[in-house]
Amino acid sequence: MKWQELDAQPCSVARTLSVIGDRWTLLIIRNAFLRTRRFDDFHAQLGITKHVLSSRLKKLVEAGVFEKRAYQEKPARYEYRLTEKGLDLYPIILGLVGWGDKWMDEGKGPPVEYFHKTCNHKTQPTLVCSECHEPLDPREMMAMPGPGLKDVNS
Amino acid sequence: MKWQELDAQPCSVARTLSVIGDRWTLLIIRNAFLRTRRFDDFHAQLGITKHVLSSRLKKLVEAGVFEKRAYQEKPARYEYRLTEKGLDLYPIILGLVGWGDKWMDEGKGPPVEYFHKTCNHKTQPTLVCSECHEPLDPREMMAMPGPGLKDVNS
Numbered sequence: 001m002k003w004q005e006l007d008a009q010p011c012s013v014a015r016t017l018s019v020i021g022d023r024w025t026l027l028i029i030r031n032a033f034l035r036t037r038r039f040d041d042f043h044a045q046l047g048i049t050k051h052v053l054s055s056r057l058k059k060l061v062e063a064g065v066f067e068k069r070a071y072q073e074k075p076a077r078y079e080y081r082l083t084e085k086g087l088d089l090y091p092i093i094l095g096l097v098g099w100g101d102k103w104m105d106e107g108k109g110p111p112v113e114y115f116h117k118t119c120n121h122k123t124q125p126t127l128v129c130s131e132c133h134e135p136l137d138p139r140e141m142m143a144m145p146g147p148g149l150k151d152v153n154s
Numbered sequence: 155m156k157w158q159e160l161d162a163q164p165c166s167v168a169r170t171l172s173v174i175g176d177r178w179t180l181l182i183i184r185n186a187f188l189r190t191r192r193f194d195d196f197h198a199q200l201g202i203t204k205h206v207l208s209s210r211l212k213k214l215v216e217a218g219v220f221e222k223r224a225y226q227e228k229p230a231r232y233e234y235r236l237t238e239k240g241l242d243l244y245p246i247i248l249g250l251v252g253w254g255d256k257w258m259d260e261g262k263g264p265p266v267e268y269f270h271k272t273c274n275h276k277t278q279p280t281l282v283c284s285e286c287h288e289p290l291d292p293r294e295m296m297a298m299p300g301p302g303l304k305d306v307n308s
Binding site: 010011012013014015016017019021022023026027030033034064082085087088089090091092093094095096097098099100101102103104105106108109110111112113114115116117118119121122123124125126127128129130131132133134136137138139140141142143144145146147148149150 | 164165166167168169170171173175176177180181184187188218236239241242243244245246247248249250251252253254255256257258259260262263264265266267268269270271272273275276277278279280281282283284285286287288290291292293294295296297298299300301302303304
């Protein structure tokens with residue numbers, strides 16, 4: 001299988017990776033969640049070439065993750081804002097953060113801490129079951145074929 | 155910045171991506187959570203070259219995500235099992251699944267559904283605040299420098 005064919009796989013992990021599986025893309029999205037919006041700011045913060053940044057932003061706009069909006073007319077300048085689809089990537093970003101905090105902090109503690117404005121507490125994002133609200137343990141989960149697999153097997 | 159320098163960044167997203175940011179790596183881990191353990195099974199399921207698979211598995215063993223165990227002696231055969239560090243990647247995998255299910259299901263519904271054996275219900279993994287237990291909205295979160303940033307700024 002080629003990487004380009006990933007989004008045709010009836011697997012939500014593969015489909016998601018076809019949009020955000022690129023290495024730099026996830027760092028661009030990380031910075032967007034830290035309120036970065038402008039090309040020059042992404043460029044300065046990430047230290048990648050303008051060519052790579054430009055191509056990744058274009059793909060993310062095409063995929064509906066970012067909306068491109070003019071914020072200045074002469075010369076034309078644009079900013080990139082997360083759409084609802086983009087904002088929905090937050091659990092993935094926080095998942096990456098949580099694992100790095102736990103397993104790769106070099107004993108120094110988390111580089112970034114998160115504060116939940118709604119309840120006024122420093123928070124540890126936690127993945128729970130929608131039904132019993134208990135934290136999810138992979139050993140207690142069972143994956144079953146869902147409706148999206150039907151066409152493939154028939 | 156070069157990709158190889160990512161794990162030196164005081165950012166948990168970058169550090170995590172330095173381990174699992176490779177495209178195929180996340181699919182290998184996805185399959186491990188679906189109980190795949192043997193080289194030949196990963197190979198058959200993923201359709202990647204043996205060379206690529208072998209190099210990715212080796213890196214994941216070195217990173218402590220997989221443990222390599224002999225399950226047969228002559229000829230020697232090994233299986234790859236998720237360690238605690240590896241099992242902790244589950245929220246990331248479920249994050250990828252959730253986004254793909256919501257935004258890329260082509261209107262057919264999720265290809266895979268998850269059943270929580272603890273409570274006997276089909277579950278929708280949900281990211282909540284550890285303090286108030288409400289679902290997390292990125293617009294209600296504030297990121298602050300944590301202890302792991304201190305050395306960098308001093």
